Amino acid sequence: MEEHKSHIIDYLTQIKVWVALVIFTLITVATAEVDFAMLTVAVALTIASVKSILVLLYFMHLKFESRILNLFVIVVMLVFLAMIVFTFFDYIFRLSHGS
Amino acid sequence: MNTNNSPSAHVHRDDEAQKMGMWFFLFTELLLFGGLFLVYSIYRFKNPDAFAHGAKELNVVLGAINTIVLLTSSLTAALSITAIQKGQKKLALGLVLFTIFCALIFLVNKYFEWGHKFEIGIYPGSDLLRAIPRGEALFFVLYYFMTGLHAIHVIVGAIILGFMARYIQTGLINSDYYVLLENGALYWHLVDLIWIFLFPLLYLIH
Numbered sequence: 001m002e003e004h005k006s007h008i009i010d011y012l013t014q015i016k017v018w019v020a021l022v023i024f025t026l027i028t029v030a031t032a033e034v035d036f037a038m039l040t041v042a043v044a045l046t047i048a049s050v051k052s053i054l055v056l057l058y059f060m061h062l063k064f065e066s067r068i069l070n071l072f073v074i075v076v077m078l079v080f081l082a083m084i085v086f087t088f089f090d091y092i093f094r095l096s097h098g099s
Numbered sequence: 100m101n102t103n104n105s106p107s108a109h110v111h112r113d114d115e116a117q118k119m120g121m122w123f124f125l126f127t128e129l130l131l132f133g134g135l136f137l138v139y140s141i142y143r144f145k146n147p148d149a150f151a152h153g154a155k156e157l158n159v160v161l162g163a164i165n166t167i168v169l170l171t172s173s174l175t176a177a178l179s180i181t182a183i184q185k186g187q188k189k190l191a192l193g194l195v196l197f198t199i200f201c202a203l204i205f206l207v208n209k210y211f212e213w214g215h216k217f218e219i220g221i222y223p224g225s226d227l228l229r230a231i232p233r234g235e236a237l238f239f240v241l242y243y244f245m246t247g248l249h250a251i252h253v254i255v256g257a258i259i260l261g262f263m264a265r266y267i268q269t270g271l272i273n274s275d276y277y278v279l280l281e282n283g284a285l286y287w288h289l290v291d292l293i294w295i296f297l298f299p300l301l302y303l304i305h
Contacts (some may be wrong), residue, residue, distance in 0.1 A: 006184075008181055008184045009180075014174060014177050014178055015178075015182065017174075018171065021170045022261055024152070025163065025170065026163075028298075029159065032302075032305075044299035044300070044304055045296075046129055048296050048298075051295070055173060055291060056288075056297070058175050059288050061180075064196070069115075069118070072119070072126075073122065076129070080129055080130065083133060083137075084136060084137050087145075092141075
């Protein structure tokens with residue numbers, strides 16, 4: 001029979017993660033008022049990415065999952081990013097060069 | 100279905116594979132929203148001022164409150180797994196029920212937010228949306244589509260968690276077998292993850 005018990009994350013760790021997430025939310029709301037010009041979107045997306053990494057690692061337990069599952073998630077994220085970024089720039093490139 | 104009650108029974112199950120299956124499903128969900136994010140990015144690039152102007156119409160305070168409500172519900176969903184692992188059945192049940200409660204708060208906030216927009220004539224197909232510049236109308240259509248699709252996921256997530264609460268009650272989910280709860284929580288966290296990106300993109304960037 002296989003071992004079914006997985007790592008137990010204690011309550012306190014998860015509450016700390018939640019506090020960090022709330023702080024990041026407040027930061028992102030506060031920085032929205034500041035004009036970083038071209039960087040506004042980058043700042044907002046960076047904070048969102050940090051938040052989602054926290055959720056993935058702790059709330060979704062990825063930190064304590066098998067290596068293969070982590071590898072799957074990383075590969076899918078890269079494909080996902082490539083899909084969005086490449087398609088976006090492809091479109092923009094065609095747009096700026098007319099057709 | 101559950102043979103855990105007799106200790107001598109040989110249990111055929113693979114929690115790891117069940118979780119992996121759930122992750123594969125989440126990947127497809129990610130791509131579904133990914134397409135929408137792409138559409139949003141391109142239209143935003145083409146109509147930067149109209150999108151910035153449209154975003155100012157959205158209620159940042161309500162959006163921020165809903166973000167914190169969802170983050171809190173994600174925390175309680177994650178805590179419920181710890182509780183069930185430690186065999187604290189009542190606590191686990193309470194945490195799952197609280198998560199569902201947060202889902203309802205989120206939807207009530209959404210109802211007031213959308214209700215206000217409808218009152219001032221901003222809704223897909225309204226006369227106002229036909230009269231304002233096309234870029235701005237696009238922003239609101241995307242706003243309704245993306246938050247609407249997300250709200251459907253919130254409703255589905257709440258129903259899934261409702262089943263989880265029932266299963267904890269009946270003992271189908273217990274300190275030895277809790278992969279169902281883990282998968283239910285994974286779905287809920289995905290709903291949270293998507294909102295983490297929707298909130299700044301729709302409400303904050305202007």
